[in-house]
Amino acid sequence: MPKSFADRLTALVEERRSQVCLGLDPDPAQLSAAGTSDSSASPAERAADAIAADCRRLIASAGGACVAVKPQLACFERLGAPGWAALAEVCGAAGEAGLLVVADGKRGDVPVSAAAYAQALVGVTSTPWGDVPGLGVDAFTVNPLLGVDALEPLVAAAEASGAGVFALVRTSNPGAADVEDLETAEGPVHERLAGIVDGLAGRLLGECGLSGMGAVVGTTAPEHIARLRALMPRSVFLMPGVGAQGGRPELLGAAFAAGPSSAIVAASRGIAAADDPAAAAEKLREEVWRVATE
């Protein structure tokens, strides 16, 4: 069996003294056309090359303060096939830089289609002409609205490949209240989602005691964190929303009750759009490390 995501993350957190996950949300509209070469290529190809190069630069400058990158699949998909090729390139570049890759696609579908997403992310697709490998990422985000049977093929594929799975539990956007916070007789929907995550946590358990069956828990509603940690005592949390969305690192202490590698904190624009991305990543690393090890 491959080494589990939870164990690989734990080793990297200890080595780098970091829990920062670098969000990669490249926007071709923000790029400069200066200095680009192959003018025979299509706009999509040129833009895809440019966002891949931009992500590589960001990984080279800020990656050292991080343990993971989180490419936002939407940002690559909007460039079509060249965008998907750029995504694969960026995932490879992050791996070469020693970073874990968390593909942020929030996929979720009925079991037969969920199995196809699993192939795309961490599996292999058999064809009469040979196997086609998927992205080969270290972890990915999923949407649990369709229930446990729809998560099952994704969790099974993660198990086989040593990957992690982050299911949406309580997201960082204001609209999260509309559905995720609806009250049921046994607590709000997001606590029921937490129950589903915890029910699967034994499947992706590392030797470190943490589980790669993780949860997306936004940093913008810190009042939920302690309760969600109690409901998911073994799960790694992926925590978006610091910086641009208003989440504050100093309020995340409860997430780390399961240990310094029990949560990773994702920042995208806060690092990428900073005048000095390396300094911004290092500042966040220090802030989160302090909170995580207090």
Added chain:
Amino acid sequence: MPKSFADRLTALVEERRSQVCLGLDPDPAQLSAAGTSDSSASPAERAADAIAADCRRLIASAGGACVAVKPQLACFERLGAPGWAALAEVCGAAGEAGLLVVADGKRGDVPVSAAAYAQALVGVTSTPWGDVPGLGVDAFTVNPLLGVDALEPLVAAAEASGAGVFALVRTSNPGAADVEDLETAEGPVHERLAGIVDGLAGRLLGECGLSGMGAVVGTTAPEHIARLRALMPRSVFLMPGVGAQGGRPELLGAAFAAGPSSAIVAASRGIAAADDPAAAAEKLREEVWRVATE
């Protein structure tokens, strides 16, 4: 403003006397390597060419009995960039055959990322080298777990392009009960999702009175259909699950209470895997048409 999805669908339903949506879930493992040509291409490229050709054949044989196709994005994504190129090709081929294209990706993310998905599906991405068009589909599926603000950019893009949006309300898999059926003080979660859909339905309203702000309502739990139709009196329903998953056309009458074009019934394996796909599609067309116009 472009003609709305609801109006285009209504015209096509009347013209073809059909509500059938042909699911395109190509599986390269099921294809034959016989007769393929370019042996210098990679396995992914050869498989992508083969699934595109397979989808074209299916559209040519069975498309005449249908009003729409529903490519499952996962099935294309698992072949990487060549798979995405095949998806674009298949969408184009379906459009040439006079079929509406419903991209089935069940996307959903925080607003900034939802806007990027909207660009990928029905919008345009600006780059310094020129605009990159998205898939240009007629409609797409979305996951509403993240709430109204996360749907907003997708609905706005649909509005601008005359597209339809199908939000998951009650899916066709057994696990749908886990979250979608959770009871809240004001009804099960799927009824709350229906309320969100209805709240947005004024946005994508056609002159026909139906709204392209639609809902995915599985055919495998027909006991919910009448109630969901009452909660979403203007929305077009996209109804998967007939055939392989066990849904029966004769139980879908309540979905058509808003008119013969107020629902489309999706079938994938039931048509694609039939000995005679054209006959299977025609049989389903007749069955659904009877139920829809009774």
